[in-house]
Amino acid sequence: xxxxxxxxxxxxxxxxxxxxxxxxxxxxxxxxxxxxxxxxxxxxxxxxxxxxxxxxxxxxxxxxxxxxxxxxxxxxxxxxxxxxxxxxxxxxxxxxxxxxxxxxxxxxxxxxxxxxxxxxxxxxxxxxxxxxxxxxxxxxxxxxxxxxxxxxxxxxxxxxxxxxxxxxxxxxxxxxxxxxxxxxxxxxxxxxxxxxxxxxxxxxxxxxxxxxxxxxxxxxxxxxxxxxxxxxxxxxxxxxxxxxxxxxxxxxxxxxxxxxxxxxxxxxxxxxxxxxxxxxxxxxxxxxxxxxxxxxxxxxxxxxxxxxxxxxxxxxxxxxxxxxxxxxxxxxxxxxxxxxxxxxxxxxxxxxxxxxxxxxxxxxxxxxxxxxxxxxxxxxxxxxxxxxxxxxxxxxxxxxxxxxxxxxxxxxxxxxxxxxxxxxxxxxxxxxxxxxxxxxxxxxxxxxxxxxxxxxxxxxxxxxxxxxxxxxxxxxxxxxxxxxxxxxxxxxx
Numbered sequence: 001x002x003x004x005x006x007x008x009x010x011x012x013x014x015x016x017x018x019x020x021x022x023x024x025x026x027x028x029x030x031x032x033x034x035x036x037x038x039x040x041x042x043x044x045x046x047x048x049x050x051x052x053x054x055x056x057x058x059x060x061x062x063x064x065x066x067x068x069x070x071x072x073x074x075x076x077x078x079x080x081x082x083x084x085x086x087x088x089x090x091x092x093x094x095x096x097x098x099x100x101x102x103x104x105x106x107x108x109x110x111x112x113x114x115x116x117x118x119x120x121x122x123x124x125x126x127x128x129x130x131x132x133x134x135x136x137x138x139x140x141x142x143x144x145x146x147x148x149x150x151x152x153x154x155x156x157x158x159x160x161x162x163x164x165x166x167x168x169x170x171x172x173x174x175x176x177x178x179x180x181x182x183x184x185x186x187x188x189x190x191x192x193x194x195x196x197x198x199x200x201x202x203x204x205x206x207x208x209x210x211x212x213x214x215x216x217x218x219x220x221x222x223x224x225x226x227x228x229x230x231x232x233x234x235x236x237x238x239x240x241x242x243x244x245x246x247x248x249x250x251x252x253x254x255x256x257x258x259x260x261x262x263x264x265x266x267x268x269x270x271x272x273x274x275x276x277x278x279x280x281x282x283x284x285x286x287x288x289x290x291x292x293x294x295x296x297x298x299x300x301x302x303x304x305x306x307x308x309x310x311x312x313x314x315x316x317x318x319x320x321x322x323x324x325x326x327x328x329x330x331x332x333x334x335x336x337x338x339x340x341x342x343x344x345x346x347x348x349x350x351x352x353x354x355x356x357x358x359x360x361x362x363x364x365x366x367x368x369x370x371x372x373x374x375x376x377x378x379x380x381x382x383x384x385x386x387x388x389x390x391x392x393x394x395x396x397x398x399x400x401x402x403x404x405x406x407x408x409x410x411x412x413x414x415x416x417x418x419x420x421x422x423x424x425x426x427x428x429x430x431x432x433x434x435x436x437x438x439x440x441x442x443x444x445x446x447x448x449x450x451x452x453x454x455x456x457x458x459x460x461x462x463x464x465x466x467x468x469x470x471x472x473x474x475x476x477x478x479x480x481x482x483x484x485x486x487x488x489x490x491x492x493x
Contacts, residue, residue: 002026002029002030002069002074003060003068003069003070004026004027004029004030004060004069004074005059005060006023006026006027006030006381007023007059008382009023010022010023010026010059011057011058011059012026012054012055012057012058012071013054014057015053015054015056015057016053016054017046017050017053018042018046018047018050020041020042020046020075022054022071022075024037024387025037025040025041025074025075025078026069026071026074027384027387027388028388028391028392029074029077029078031356031357031358031385031388031389031392032357032358032359032392033357033358033388033391033392034077034078034081035081035086035395036094036388036391036392036395037078037081038078038079038081038082039082039086039395041075041078041079041082045075045076045079047072047075047076048076050072052071052072054071054072055067055069055070055071055072058071086399094391094394094395094398095394095398095403096110096390096391096394097403098394098397098398098402098403098404098405099111099390099393099394099397099405100404100405101135101370101371101404101405101406102348102370102371102406103136103196103198103222103223103263103265103289103348103350103370103371104223104263104265104288104289104348105263106196106222106223106263108135108136108196108371109135109194110133110135110390111135111361111365111369111370111371111372111393111405112134112135112361112371112372112374112386112389112390113134113135113136113137113138113196113198113350113371113372113373113374114126114129114134114136114137114138114373114374114375114378115138115352115373115374115375116138116139116140116141116198116200116225116227116267116373116375117140117171117375117379118140118171118375118379119375119378119379119383120137120138120139120140121139121140121174121176122184123184123187123188126139126184126188127188127191127192128383129383129386130188130192130195132383132384132386132387133386133387133390134195134383134386135195135196136195136196136197136198136222137188137195137196137197137198138198138199138200138225138291138373139174139181139184139185139197139198139199139200140173140174140200141173141174141200141201141202141227141230142173142174142178142181142199142200142201142202142212142216143173143174143178143201143202143203143212144178144203144204144208144211144212145204147172147173147174147175149171149172149175150170150313151313152311152312152313153169153170153171153311153313153320154167154168154169154170154171154311155167155168155300155301155310155311155320156168156300156324157300157301157326159325163380164324164380165324165325165326166298166300166322166323166324166325166326166327167322167323167324167376167379168298168299168300168310168311168320168321168322168323169295169320169321169323170311170313170317170318170319170320170321172230173202173227173230178212178215181219182215182216182218182219183219185197185199185216185219185220185221186219186220188220189219189220190220196222196223197220197221197222197223198221198222198223198224198225198265199216199219199221199223199224199225200224200225200226200227200267201213201216201224201225201226201227201256202226202227202230203252203255203256206251206252206255207255209226209252209255209256209259210255210256210258210259210260211259212256213255213256213257213259213260213264214259214260216260217260217261217262221262222262222263223262223263223264223265223288223289224256224260224262224263224264224265225265225266225267225291226252226253226256226264226265226266226267226282226287227267227294228242228243228248228249228252228266228267228268228269228278229242229243229267229268229269229270229271229293229294230294230295230321231269231271231294231295231296231297231319231320231321243267243268243269243271243272243278243294244269244271244272244278246277246278246280246281247281249266249268249278249281249282249285250281250282250284250285251285252285253266253281253282253284253285253286253287254285254286257285257286257287258286263288263289263348264286264287264288264289265287265288265289265290265291265348265350266278266279266282266285266287266289266290266291267290267291267292267294268282268290268291268292268293268294269293269294270292270293270294270295270296270330270331270334270353271296271297274337275292275293275334275337275338276337276338276341276343276344279338279341279344279347280341280343280344282344282347283343283344283347287347288347288348289347289348289349289350290338290344290347290348290349290350291349291350291352291373292331292334292335292338292349292350292351292352292353293327293330293331293334293335293352293353294321295320295321295322295323295327296321296322296323296327296330297319297320297321297322298319298320298321298322299317299319299320300320300322323353323354323375323376324354324376324377325354325356325360325376325377326354327353327354328353328354328355328360328363329354330353331351331352331353331354331364332353332363332364332367334353335349335351335364335367335368335369336367336368336412336413336416336418337418338368339367339368339410339413340368340413340416340418348370348371349368349369349370350369350370350371350372350373351364351365351367351368351369351371351372351373352364352372352373352374352375354376355372355373355374355377356376356377356385357385357388357389357392358388358389358390358391358392358393358396359392361389361393362393362396362408363412365405365408365409366408366409366410366411366412366413367410367412367413367416368409368410368413369409370405370406370409371405374389427473427492427493428471428472428473428492428493429473429475429488429489429490429491429492430466430468430471430473430489430491430493431466431471431473431475431477431478431486431487431488431489432486432487432488432489432490433464433466433485433486434485434486434487435463435485436485437483437484437485438463438464438483438485438486439483439485440458440461440462440463440464441482441483442458442462442464443480443481443482444456444464444476444477444480444481444486445457445458445464447476447477447480448476448477451476452472452474452476452477453470453471453472453474454467454470455467455468455470455471455472456477475488
């Protein structure tokens with residue numbers, strides 16, 4: 001918890017007497033990119049003798065009281081990171097070329113694209129994203145039928161820091177005409193020829209899928225994404241209804257593929273037990289890749305006073321698509337399923353669902369994604385998150401010796417099984433307790449007593465004692481410890 005609200009044009013940066021970009025550093029801490037941030041610091045810590053004008057200028061400190069955001073302390077923490085040994089020298093000689101990837105054989109400068117949504121829905125937005133450093137965009141889904149949105153159309157579940165972790169939308173498709181969107185493509189391709197344009201489309205029949213695919217190709221799109229999965233367009237055989245019926249996936253993929261010569265990617269729904277049948281059907285229809293996951297059908301909450309689900313539209317609500325950090329485990333599950341499926345081997349996988357920082361991105365790549373798409377995090381924090389996505393991932397890849405995304409892709413699949421039946425069950429790994437970090441709160445003991453195997457005791461002097469005869473090595477205690485004072489011993493018995 002850093003307290004920072006990630007200001008636009010942060011005043012803390014403006015008043016720093018050492019010319020340190022405090023706002024960027026705080027943002028890097030937020031997005032778990034501390035190691036890279038520490039490498040950008042001056043050799044000596046200017047905060048030591050500083051009167052901290054940054055903290056006085058901080059908008060949160062002004063509004064909520066001093067020391068809400070302890071900028072001096074946070075930057076000093078980065079200097080402690082800087083002092084630790086690194087695999088990369090601190091002179092910032094990081095090779096960003098390792099981020100190069102491709103989508104169905106078409107080179108992209110890095111694996112990061114905006115996903116099909118409001119964040120990629122106008123020329124200005126896409127151009128600003130390109131200028132910020134995004135490799136490409138998947139434009140908001142184009143269709144031939146009228147779209148008229150409701151208001152409001154978003155709701156969210158909040159985390160501990162009042163930043164939402166789960167996000168629901170009942171938004172539909174692009175409300176621009178097909179020709180207006182084609183003009184946007186032509187202008188984007190003219191002004192940003194090196195950027196990747198993935199055109200998301202949705203048709204009502206085979207002819208429409210083909211016509212839209214051809215129009216997008218002619219307007220400059222590099223590839224087509226077939227939206228078989230929008231949970232907010234489920235009427236009359238649209239959206240997620242298609243992704244649930246493999247026969248329709250094959251038919252409409254074939255219709256689009258036969259009408260254009262650029263790669264075609266099928267975007268599949270997570271609102272199924274298994275994604276493989278639809279993925280195999282897409283390959284049968286000629287798809288060059290799979291996009292996963294789209295949002296998950298959801299209800300984020302019900303107002304206890306009006307009895308109406310969120311968001312309330314004139315006293316009514318509906319199922320919507322759930323996204324954000326909360327869906328990442330579900331997204332990774334489907335990416336792994338696709339990555340392990342030998343029947344679709346060779347198809348490009350563009351992964352999405354809860355990607356907020358570079359560590360999330362790395363996990364998707366390790367399970368088989370060759371490119372990545374982001375929306376909800378951009379809606380929360382803006383296009384600027386690309387800086388930490390790229391620098392954090394590049395630093396990690398340099399440290400591991402990866403020279404391209406393709407070298408890293410899928411390395412996490414060999415150790416993963418879709419069923420727990422294949423896991424070893426004959427040994428126990430005990431937890432290890434750090435007495436210096438432990439504050440004697442007893443949280444681990446309570447969880448073990450009521451949710452585990454009664455293997456922990458809190459002594460009279462508030463020390464934790466382990467009973468090895470009862471411990472089964474489940475590691476619940478490690479997960480609940482608020483001080484991170486418990487780790488795995490690594491000792492097998």
